[in-house]
Amino acid sequence: MKDLFHKISALALSAIVLLSTMSFTVDMHYCGDHLVDFSFSDSAASCMMKAEMSKSSAGCAVMDMKMDCCTDVQIVLEGQDDLKVSFDQLTFDQQLFVASFIYTYINLFEGYDDTIIPFKEYSPPPLIRDVQLLHQTFLI
Numbered sequence: 001m002k003d004l005f006h007k008i009s010a011l012a013l014s015a016i017v018l019l020s021t022m023s024f025t026v027d028m029h030y031c032g033d034h035l036v037d038f039s040f041s042d043s044a045a046s047c048m049m050k051a052e053m054s055k056s057s058a059g060c061a062v063m064d065m066k067m068d069c070c071t072d073v074q075i076v077l078e079g080q081d082d083l084k085v086s087f088d089q090l091t092f093d094q095q096l097f098v099a100s101f102i103y104t105y106i107n108l109f110e111g112y113d114d115t116i117i118p119f120k121e122y123s124p125p126p127l128i129r130d131v132q133l134l135h136q137t138f139l140i
Contacts, residue, residue, distance in 0.1 A: 024077040031070045046070065 029037045029044040037044040090098070132138060 021079045021081075023079040024075075026075045028073045028075070029070065030073065036070075044072065046072075 025040070027039045027042070027044040028035060029046055037046075039045075
């Protein structure tokens with residue numbers, strides 16, 4: 001249960017750091033009250049409702065209908081940039097603490113060999129009397 005809690009909290013904290021440092025930009029193009037196009041990466045495409053001059057087959061210029069009801073909206077969410085810490089700004093005491101922490105953390109998981117028996121050369125003490133029988137204390 002404890003390991004599961006640690007994994008969930010680590011995942012949540014990494015997601016918070018990732019989302020707080022990312023920047024988002026959303027471009028939207030509205031025609032009147034209707035959303036025509038939106039984009040997360042590029043600018044939104046317009047709906048081509050602007051005035052355009054075109055030539056007809058008779059050779060005279062024809063003005064298309066001009067509608068200025070279209071608007072472009074851009075929403076920008078800026079992320080944080082101050083999370084980068086470089087090691088050249090650490091004092092000597094902080095560097096010493098980091099080095100000793102890493103050294104002890106690595107040696108924390110170093111195990112001993114099971115084949116080594118540290119008391120193999122020692123003989124057991126002589127048994128003068130049976131203390132459990134003398135005091136009548138028995139393990140059940």
